[in-house]
Amino acid sequence: MSIRESFCPLCGQPSAGDLCGRCRVGKTRWMEASPRVECITCPTCGSRKTGAIWQDSPVSREELTRELAIRAVRLIPEGRDAEFQVTSRERSPNRTIAKVQVKANVFGVPVADEAEVEVVWRGETCDRCSRISGGYFEGVVQVRAAGRALSPREQEVATRIACEVEERLKEGGARLSFISRMTGEEGLDIVVGQSRMGERIAQEITAALGGRYTVHPKLTGEKDGKRLYRITYSIRLPRLQKGDVVEVEGDYLEVRETGKRQLKVFHLGTGSMTILPPSSTYRLVGNVRDSVPALIAFIEGETAGILDPETFATREVRMPGWVKTATGSQVRVLPDKQTDRIVVVG
Numbered sequence: 383m384s385i386r387e388s389f390c391p392l393c394g395q396p397s398a399g400d401l402c403g404r405c406r407v408g409k410t411r412w413m414e415a416s417p418r419v420e421c422i423t424c425p426t427c428g429s430r431k432t433g434a435i436w437q438d439s440p441v442s443r444e445e446l447t448r449e450l451a452i453r454a455v456r457l458i459p460e461g462r463d464a465e466f467q468v469t470s471r472e473r474s475p476n477r478t479i480a481k482v483q484v485k486a487n488v489f490g491v492p493v494a495d496e497a498e499v500e501v502v503w504r505g506e507t508c509d510r511c512s513r514i515s516g517g518y519f520e521g522v523v524q525v526r527a528a529g530r531a532l533s534p535r536e537q538e539v540a541t542r543i544a545c546e547v548e549e550r551l552k553e554g555g556a557r558l559s560f561i562s563r564m565t566g567e568e569g570l571d572i573v574v575g576q577s578r579m580g581e582r583i584a585q586e587i588t589a590a591l592g593g594r595y596t597v598h599p600k601l602t603g604e605k606d607g608k609r610l611y612r613i614t615y616s617i618r619l620p621r622l623q624k625g626d627v628v629e630v631e632g633d634y635l636e637v638r639e640t641g642k643r644q645l646k647v648f649h650l651g652t653g654s655m656t657i658l659p660p661s662s663t664y665r666l667v668g669n670v671r672d673s674v675p676a677l678i679a680f681i682e683g684e685t686a687g688i689l690d691p692e693t694f695a696t697r698e699v700r701m702p703g704w705v706k707t708a709t710g711s712q713v714r715v716l717p718d719k720q721t722d723r724i725v726v727v728g
């Protein structure tokens with residue numbers, strides 16, 4: 383036996399220092415818990431307020447209870463390997479009682495204890511919901527088409543893009559990037575809570591549907607010496623859309639690119655790309671998206687007999703060289719109602 387080994391004055395067991403671990407634990411309050419914690423959440427969207435900051439809370443009330451209850455428990459610095467088990471019951475709509483069972487290791491001795499924490503839920507309308515309900519907005523994206531109404535597809539694409547931008551910004555933590563409303567009486571108006579977001583939506587819609595947008599800020603007031611603007615992003619979609627088939631002097635052309643100034647078109651008769659100057663007159667036949675498959679009944683030189691998908695009568699058309707065909711195969715056609723012709727588009 384070493385001369386330096388000593389005995390615990392309380393229990394007489396050998397110990398390294400003064401009191402043995404077991405007796406030290408017995409004399410130490412190694413765990414403390416706040417009996418009551420408050421949690422502020424938004425009754426509309428479930429966001430949670432910590433200090434003065436609101437955050438989206440993706441967790442359920444049960445998970446939040448667990449998190450709050452564990453956080454209400456404090457261990458002394460010597461407490462190691464803490465394990466928590468939380469059970470909870472709802473006392474009322476705004477009171478949850480959580481029982482926290484704690485296991486840890488203190489001064490080398492395994493210990494266990496439990497505490498009860500009351501979670502008080504308080505509702506408060508969050509920054510975002512109060513802006514939305516107050517009709518707050520910083521920008522409007524106006525989607526219009528030049529010389530015509532928006533097509534249902536353009537409405538749908540623009541709406542989808544706006545929602546995707548909102549979702550992406552929200553995921554990135556931009557809480558106040560919300561769409562406050564969308565109206566579709568004359569074109570589409572997307573009213574946004576943050577002007578930065580309006581710009582993003584305008585960029586993405588014109589990238590997808592062509593056309594361009596102009597920016598029109600309007601001074602609405604001043605706050606803390608800073609000028610406040612409401613910004614209108616005015617989108618003008620091109621008169622012709624990608625995939626539109628037009629007839630120019632008896633030729634059928636498919637719009638492939640709608641640039642700012644000129645249209646790149648595909649000549650459906652010859653298979654070559656050309657440019658359609660903005661001043662040209664044309665007649666809109668339809669869009670390749672609306673084309674339908676049709677069966678080739680026979681081929682004789684450059685002429686093909688195609689089964690009209692509407693009447694099932696065989697119609698003879700001159701088959702463009704760029705279309706790969708064989709008897710029994712299918713091509714896509716677009717009917718030209720005005721001239722009663724069938725246009726092969728691919």
Ligand SMILES: [Zn+2]
Nearest residue numbers: 390393402405
């Ligand atoms: Zn002892």
Ligand SMILES: [Zn+2]
Nearest residue numbers: 424427508511
């Ligand atoms: Zn809210």
